[in-house]
Amino acid sequence: MPTFDIQDIKRRMEGAITALKSDFQGLRTGRANVNLLEPVMVESYGAMVPLNQVGAISSPEPRLLTVTVWEKSMVNVVDKAIRNAGIGLNPVIDGMMLRIPIPPLNEERRRELVKLSGKYAEAARVAIRNVRRDAMEQLKKSEKDGDISEDQLKKLSTQVQEVTDSFVKQVDTTMKTKEEEIMQV
Template identity: 55%
Template structure:
Protein backbone atom coordinates (compact mmCIF):
# COMPACT_ATOMS: atom_id res chain seq x y z
CA UNK A 1 0.00 0.00 0.00
CA UNK A 2 2.82 2.41 0.86
CA UNK A 3 4.27 1.95 -2.64
CA UNK A 4 1.44 3.74 -4.48
CA UNK A 5 1.64 6.97 -2.45
CA UNK A 6 2.77 9.79 -4.73
CA UNK A 7 3.12 13.52 -4.50
CA UNK A 8 1.52 15.48 -7.37
CA UNK A 9 4.62 17.32 -8.58
CA UNK A 10 2.92 18.14 -11.90
CA UNK A 11 0.33 20.20 -10.02
CA UNK A 12 3.04 21.92 -7.98
CA UNK A 13 5.00 22.73 -11.16
CA UNK A 14 1.86 24.01 -12.90
CA UNK A 15 1.13 26.32 -9.96
CA UNK A 16 4.73 27.57 -9.91
CA UNK A 17 4.55 28.25 -13.65
CA UNK A 18 1.31 30.14 -13.01
CA UNK A 19 3.06 32.35 -10.45
CA UNK A 20 5.77 33.08 -13.02
CA UNK A 21 3.17 33.92 -15.69
CA UNK A 22 1.45 36.29 -13.27
CA UNK A 23 4.79 37.97 -12.53
CA UNK A 24 5.47 38.47 -16.23
CA UNK A 25 2.06 40.12 -16.64
CA UNK A 26 2.77 42.44 -13.72
CA UNK A 27 6.17 43.30 -15.20
CA UNK A 28 4.55 44.03 -18.56
CA UNK A 29 2.25 46.56 -16.90
CA UNK A 30 5.26 48.53 -15.60
CA UNK A 31 6.09 51.26 -18.02
CA UNK A 32 9.69 51.75 -19.01
CA UNK A 33 9.38 54.95 -21.01
CA UNK A 34 8.02 53.12 -24.03
CA UNK A 35 4.35 52.77 -24.84
CA UNK A 36 2.84 49.31 -24.56
CA UNK A 37 -0.76 48.14 -24.77
CA UNK A 38 -0.10 45.80 -21.83
CA UNK A 39 0.41 48.75 -19.48
CA UNK A 40 -3.36 49.42 -19.47
CA UNK A 41 -4.44 45.75 -19.19
CA UNK A 42 -4.85 45.80 -15.38
CA UNK A 43 -7.12 48.89 -15.53
CA UNK A 44 -10.76 48.08 -14.78
CA UNK A 45 -13.66 50.39 -15.76
CA UNK A 46 -17.06 50.38 -14.05
CA UNK A 47 -19.09 49.66 -17.20
CA UNK A 48 -22.83 49.02 -16.96
CA UNK A 49 -22.56 48.28 -13.24
CA UNK A 50 -19.83 45.65 -13.58
CA UNK A 51 -16.03 45.96 -13.36
CA UNK A 52 -14.77 45.46 -16.91
CA UNK A 53 -11.17 45.41 -18.23
CA UNK A 54 -10.47 48.55 -20.24
CA UNK A 55 -9.60 46.53 -23.35
CA UNK A 56 -13.22 45.25 -23.33
CA UNK A 57 -14.75 48.73 -23.52
CA UNK A 58 -12.49 50.09 -26.26
CA UNK A 59 -9.67 49.43 -28.70
CA UNK A 60 -6.14 49.88 -27.34
CA UNK A 61 -3.50 50.99 -29.87
CA UNK A 62 0.12 52.13 -29.78
CA UNK A 63 0.41 54.54 -32.73
CA UNK A 64 3.76 56.00 -31.61
CA UNK A 65 6.58 54.87 -29.31
CA UNK A 66 5.42 57.31 -26.62
CA UNK A 67 1.64 57.20 -27.06
CA UNK A 68 -1.15 54.78 -26.20
CA UNK A 69 -4.64 55.47 -27.51
CA UNK A 70 -7.86 53.89 -26.34
CA UNK A 71 -10.90 54.35 -28.58
CA UNK A 72 -13.92 53.82 -26.34
CA UNK A 73 -16.88 52.21 -28.12
CA UNK A 74 -19.64 53.71 -25.94
CA UNK A 75 -19.61 57.49 -25.45
CA UNK A 76 -21.12 57.15 -21.96
CA UNK A 77 -18.03 55.21 -20.80
CA UNK A 78 -15.39 57.77 -21.85
CA UNK A 79 -15.51 59.63 -18.50
CA UNK A 80 -15.52 56.39 -16.51
CA UNK A 81 -12.54 55.08 -18.48
CA UNK A 82 -10.64 58.34 -17.92
CA UNK A 83 -11.37 58.16 -14.17
CA UNK A 84 -10.23 54.53 -14.04
CA UNK A 85 -6.94 55.46 -15.76
CA UNK A 86 -6.34 58.37 -13.35
CA UNK A 87 -7.08 56.16 -10.32
CA UNK A 88 -5.03 53.20 -11.57
CA UNK A 89 -1.72 54.62 -10.37
CA UNK A 90 0.13 54.21 -13.68
CA UNK A 91 1.15 57.86 -13.40
CA UNK A 92 -0.14 59.06 -16.77
CA UNK A 93 -2.57 61.91 -17.38
CA UNK A 94 -5.15 60.88 -19.97
CA UNK A 95 -6.16 63.37 -22.68
CA UNK A 96 -9.70 63.03 -24.03
CA UNK A 97 -10.29 63.69 -27.72
CA UNK A 98 -13.92 62.84 -28.51
CA UNK A 99 -14.25 59.10 -27.94
CA UNK A 100 -10.49 58.56 -27.93
CA UNK A 101 -8.36 58.73 -24.81
CA UNK A 102 -4.69 59.48 -25.46
CA UNK A 103 -2.03 58.51 -22.94
CA UNK A 104 1.20 60.40 -23.67
CA UNK A 105 4.13 58.53 -22.07
CA UNK A 106 6.56 61.01 -20.53
CA UNK A 107 10.31 60.45 -20.30
CA UNK A 108 11.22 58.74 -17.05
CA UNK A 109 13.49 60.65 -14.70
CA UNK A 110 16.04 58.89 -12.49
CA UNK A 111 13.84 59.02 -9.38
CA UNK A 112 10.85 57.52 -11.20
CA UNK A 113 13.09 54.78 -12.61
CA UNK A 114 14.24 53.86 -9.09
CA UNK A 115 10.63 53.83 -7.89
CA UNK A 116 9.63 51.52 -10.76
CA UNK A 117 12.59 49.24 -9.99
CA UNK A 118 11.33 49.02 -6.38
CA UNK A 119 7.81 48.22 -7.59
CA UNK A 120 9.27 45.47 -9.80
CA UNK A 121 11.13 44.15 -6.75
CA UNK A 122 7.84 44.08 -4.82
CA UNK A 123 6.16 42.13 -7.61
CA UNK A 124 9.06 39.66 -7.60
CA UNK A 125 8.86 39.25 -3.82
CA UNK A 126 5.12 38.52 -4.07
CA UNK A 127 5.92 35.84 -6.67
CA UNK A 128 8.61 34.35 -4.38
CA UNK A 129 6.08 34.21 -1.53
CA UNK A 130 3.63 32.42 -3.85
CA UNK A 131 6.34 29.89 -4.78
CA UNK A 132 7.20 29.30 -1.11
CA UNK A 133 3.50 28.76 -0.34
CA UNK A 134 3.32 26.18 -3.12
CA UNK A 135 6.44 24.51 -1.68
CA UNK A 136 4.77 24.44 1.74
CA UNK A 137 1.70 22.77 0.21
CA UNK A 138 4.00 20.13 -1.32
CA UNK A 139 5.69 19.54 2.03
CA UNK A 140 2.26 19.24 3.68
CA UNK A 141 1.39 16.54 1.13
CA UNK A 142 4.61 14.78 2.14
CA UNK A 143 3.65 14.90 5.83
CA UNK A 144 0.28 13.34 5.03
CA UNK A 145 2.03 10.66 2.96
CA UNK A 146 4.39 10.00 5.86
CA UNK A 147 1.33 9.40 8.06
CA UNK A 148 0.05 6.97 5.42
CA UNK A 149 3.20 4.89 5.65
CA UNK A 150 5.56 6.36 3.05
CA UNK A 151 9.10 5.08 3.61
CA UNK A 152 11.64 7.64 4.84
CA UNK A 153 13.85 7.19 1.76
CA UNK A 154 10.93 8.08 -0.52
CA UNK A 155 10.14 11.09 1.63
CA UNK A 156 13.69 12.39 1.20
CA UNK A 157 13.56 11.87 -2.57
CA UNK A 158 10.25 13.75 -2.86
CA UNK A 159 11.47 16.45 -0.48
CA UNK A 160 14.59 17.06 -2.57
CA UNK A 161 12.53 17.09 -5.79
CA UNK A 162 10.13 19.69 -4.37
CA UNK A 163 13.08 21.78 -3.16
CA UNK A 164 14.74 21.61 -6.60
CA UNK A 165 11.51 22.78 -8.25
CA UNK A 166 11.29 25.65 -5.75
CA UNK A 167 14.92 26.68 -6.25
CA UNK A 168 14.51 26.65 -10.04
CA UNK A 169 11.34 28.79 -9.84
CA UNK A 170 12.98 31.30 -7.48
CA UNK A 171 15.97 31.54 -9.84
CA UNK A 172 13.65 32.25 -12.79
CA UNK A 173 11.97 35.00 -10.75
CA UNK A 174 15.34 36.51 -9.81
CA UNK A 175 16.51 36.41 -13.44
CA UNK A 176 13.29 38.04 -14.66
CA UNK A 177 13.60 40.74 -11.98
CA UNK A 178 17.20 41.49 -12.92
CA UNK A 179 16.25 41.77 -16.61
CA UNK A 180 13.28 44.05 -15.83
CA UNK A 181 15.31 46.29 -13.53
CA UNK A 182 18.01 46.67 -16.20
CA UNK A 183 15.28 47.55 -18.72
CA UNK A 184 13.79 50.14 -16.34
CA UNK A 185 17.13 51.77 -15.51
CA UNK A 186 18.18 51.92 -19.17
CA UNK A 187 18.08 55.52 -20.38
Protein backbone atom coordinates (compact mmCIF):
# COMPACT_ATOMS: atom_id res chain seq x y z
CA MET A 1 0.00 0.00 0.00
CA PRO A 2 1.54 3.34 -1.07
CA THR A 3 1.51 5.75 1.83
CA PHE A 4 0.01 9.18 1.49
CA ASP A 5 2.34 11.81 2.93
CA ILE A 6 0.67 15.07 3.98
CA GLN A 7 4.10 16.40 5.04
CA ASP A 8 5.34 16.08 1.45
CA ILE A 9 2.36 18.13 0.27
CA LYS A 10 3.08 20.78 2.91
CA ARG A 11 6.74 20.85 1.86
CA ARG A 12 5.80 21.36 -1.80
CA MET A 13 3.33 24.12 -0.93
CA GLU A 14 5.96 25.73 1.30
CA GLY A 15 8.16 25.87 -1.81
CA ALA A 16 5.54 28.07 -3.51
CA ILE A 17 5.55 30.42 -0.49
CA THR A 18 9.36 30.56 -0.51
CA ALA A 19 9.39 31.38 -4.23
CA LEU A 20 6.79 34.12 -3.67
CA LYS A 21 8.84 35.71 -0.88
CA SER A 22 11.91 35.57 -3.11
CA ASP A 23 9.98 37.29 -5.94
CA PHE A 24 8.74 39.94 -3.51
CA GLN A 25 12.29 40.70 -2.36
CA GLY A 26 13.08 41.84 -5.89
CA LEU A 27 10.23 44.36 -5.85
CA ARG A 28 11.30 47.88 -5.07
CA THR A 29 9.80 49.72 -2.12
CA GLY A 30 11.69 53.00 -2.41
CA ARG A 31 14.55 51.90 -0.15
CA ALA A 32 17.83 50.43 -1.36
CA ASN A 33 17.96 46.70 -0.81
CA VAL A 34 20.67 44.41 -2.21
CA ASN A 35 17.92 41.90 -3.07
CA LEU A 36 16.70 44.28 -5.79
CA LEU A 37 19.59 43.12 -7.96
CA GLU A 38 19.08 39.41 -7.26
CA PRO A 39 17.15 38.71 -10.50
CA VAL A 40 19.84 40.41 -12.65
CA MET A 41 21.77 37.94 -14.80
CA VAL A 42 25.08 38.92 -16.43
CA GLU A 43 26.80 37.29 -19.40
CA SER A 44 30.23 36.22 -18.22
CA TYR A 45 32.48 34.23 -20.55
CA GLY A 46 29.54 32.94 -22.58
CA ALA A 47 27.38 31.90 -19.60
CA MET A 48 24.58 33.74 -17.83
CA VAL A 49 25.43 34.11 -14.14
CA PRO A 50 23.82 35.99 -11.24
CA LEU A 51 25.17 39.50 -10.68
CA ASN A 52 26.60 38.55 -7.28
CA GLN A 53 29.06 36.19 -9.04
CA VAL A 54 30.80 39.02 -10.92
CA GLY A 55 30.77 41.71 -8.23
CA ALA A 56 29.99 42.66 -4.65
CA ILE A 57 26.63 44.33 -4.05
CA SER A 58 26.16 46.67 -1.12
CA SER A 59 23.84 49.38 0.14
CA PRO A 60 25.94 52.16 1.72
CA GLU A 61 23.00 54.60 1.92
CA PRO A 62 19.20 54.18 2.13
CA ARG A 63 18.77 55.37 -1.48
CA LEU A 64 21.91 53.98 -3.09
CA LEU A 65 23.19 50.58 -4.15
CA THR A 66 26.75 49.94 -5.27
CA VAL A 67 28.18 47.07 -7.27
CA THR A 68 31.93 46.66 -7.10
CA VAL A 69 32.79 44.65 -10.20
CA TRP A 70 35.78 42.33 -9.81
CA GLU A 71 36.98 42.49 -13.44
CA LYS A 72 37.42 45.74 -15.38
CA SER A 73 36.19 44.09 -18.59
CA MET A 74 32.86 43.27 -16.92
CA VAL A 75 31.93 46.83 -15.81
CA ASN A 76 30.05 47.76 -19.02
CA VAL A 77 28.45 44.30 -19.26
CA VAL A 78 27.11 44.61 -15.69
CA ASP A 79 25.87 48.15 -16.41
CA LYS A 80 23.98 46.92 -19.49
CA ALA A 81 22.54 43.91 -17.61
CA ILE A 82 21.14 46.14 -14.83
CA ARG A 83 19.65 48.60 -17.34
CA ASN A 84 18.02 45.75 -19.32
CA ALA A 85 16.69 43.90 -16.25
CA GLY A 86 13.40 45.83 -16.30
CA ILE A 87 13.70 47.01 -12.69
CA GLY A 88 13.84 50.72 -13.56
CA LEU A 89 17.38 51.39 -12.31
CA ASN A 90 20.08 53.39 -14.12
CA PRO A 91 23.62 52.74 -12.89
CA VAL A 92 26.39 55.34 -13.03
CA ILE A 93 29.86 53.94 -13.77
CA ASP A 94 32.57 55.09 -11.38
CA GLY A 95 35.77 53.20 -12.22
CA MET A 96 35.29 49.56 -11.16
CA MET A 97 32.14 50.48 -9.24
CA LEU A 98 28.58 51.07 -10.34
CA ARG A 99 26.56 53.51 -8.28
CA ILE A 100 22.84 52.85 -8.56
CA PRO A 101 20.63 55.60 -7.15
CA ILE A 102 17.19 54.38 -6.07
CA PRO A 103 14.67 56.92 -7.33
CA PRO A 104 11.67 57.65 -5.12
CA LEU A 105 8.55 55.79 -6.24
CA ASN A 106 5.76 57.84 -7.75
CA GLU A 107 2.10 56.85 -7.38
CA GLU A 108 1.91 55.31 -10.87
CA ARG A 109 5.02 53.17 -10.31
CA ARG A 110 3.67 52.05 -6.92
CA ARG A 111 0.44 50.88 -8.58
CA GLU A 112 2.46 48.98 -11.23
CA LEU A 113 4.45 47.27 -8.48
CA VAL A 114 1.24 46.32 -6.64
CA LYS A 115 -0.09 44.80 -9.89
CA LEU A 116 3.15 42.90 -10.39
CA SER A 117 3.07 41.62 -6.81
CA GLY A 118 -0.50 40.48 -7.48
CA LYS A 119 0.75 38.46 -10.46
CA TYR A 120 3.44 36.86 -8.30
CA ALA A 121 0.85 36.01 -5.64
CA GLU A 122 -1.49 34.47 -8.22
CA ALA A 123 1.37 32.34 -9.58
CA ALA A 124 1.99 31.09 -6.03
CA ARG A 125 -1.73 30.28 -5.58
CA VAL A 126 -1.71 28.36 -8.87
CA ALA A 127 1.36 26.40 -7.76
CA ILE A 128 -0.36 25.52 -4.47
CA ARG A 129 -3.54 24.46 -6.27
CA ASN A 130 -1.45 22.29 -8.61
CA VAL A 131 0.04 20.51 -5.59
CA ARG A 132 -3.49 19.99 -4.26
CA ARG A 133 -4.66 18.62 -7.62
CA ASP A 134 -1.75 16.15 -7.73
CA ALA A 135 -2.53 15.03 -4.17
CA MET A 136 -6.22 14.57 -4.95
CA GLU A 137 -5.39 12.53 -8.07
CA GLN A 138 -3.05 10.38 -6.00
CA LEU A 139 -5.79 9.82 -3.40
CA LYS A 140 -8.42 8.94 -6.01
CA LYS A 141 -6.02 6.50 -7.66
CA SER A 142 -5.28 4.88 -4.28
CA GLU A 143 -9.00 4.51 -3.61
CA LYS A 144 -9.62 3.09 -7.09
CA ASP A 145 -6.77 0.61 -6.61
CA GLY A 146 -8.31 -0.44 -3.30
CA ASP A 147 -5.40 0.87 -1.20
CA ILE A 148 -7.65 3.17 0.83
CA SER A 149 -11.36 3.12 1.64
CA GLU A 150 -13.90 5.72 0.59
CA ASP A 151 -13.98 7.05 4.15
CA GLN A 152 -10.20 7.41 4.20
CA LEU A 153 -10.41 9.19 0.83
CA LYS A 154 -12.90 11.72 2.24
CA LYS A 155 -10.83 12.25 5.40
CA LEU A 156 -7.55 12.70 3.54
CA SER A 157 -9.19 14.91 0.88
CA THR A 158 -10.47 17.17 3.67
CA GLN A 159 -6.98 17.27 5.17
CA VAL A 160 -5.45 18.23 1.81
CA GLN A 161 -8.07 20.97 1.35
CA GLU A 162 -7.38 22.38 4.84
CA VAL A 163 -3.64 22.49 4.14
CA THR A 164 -4.31 24.15 0.77
CA ASP A 165 -6.56 26.76 2.36
CA SER A 166 -3.95 27.59 5.01
CA PHE A 167 -1.23 28.06 2.38
CA VAL A 168 -3.47 30.20 0.14
CA LYS A 169 -4.22 32.31 3.22
CA GLN A 170 -0.45 32.68 3.78
CA VAL A 171 -0.08 33.91 0.18
CA ASP A 172 -2.87 36.45 0.73
CA THR A 173 -1.32 37.70 3.97
CA THR A 174 2.13 38.00 2.40
CA MET A 175 0.61 39.84 -0.57
CA LYS A 176 -1.27 42.28 1.68
CA THR A 177 1.89 43.03 3.67
CA LYS A 178 3.91 43.65 0.49
CA GLU A 179 1.16 45.87 -0.94
CA GLU A 180 1.15 48.01 2.22
CA GLU A 181 4.96 48.22 2.09
CA ILE A 182 4.88 49.36 -1.57
CA MET A 183 2.13 51.94 -1.07
CA GLN A 184 3.81 53.43 2.02
CA VAL A 185 5.23 56.84 1.12
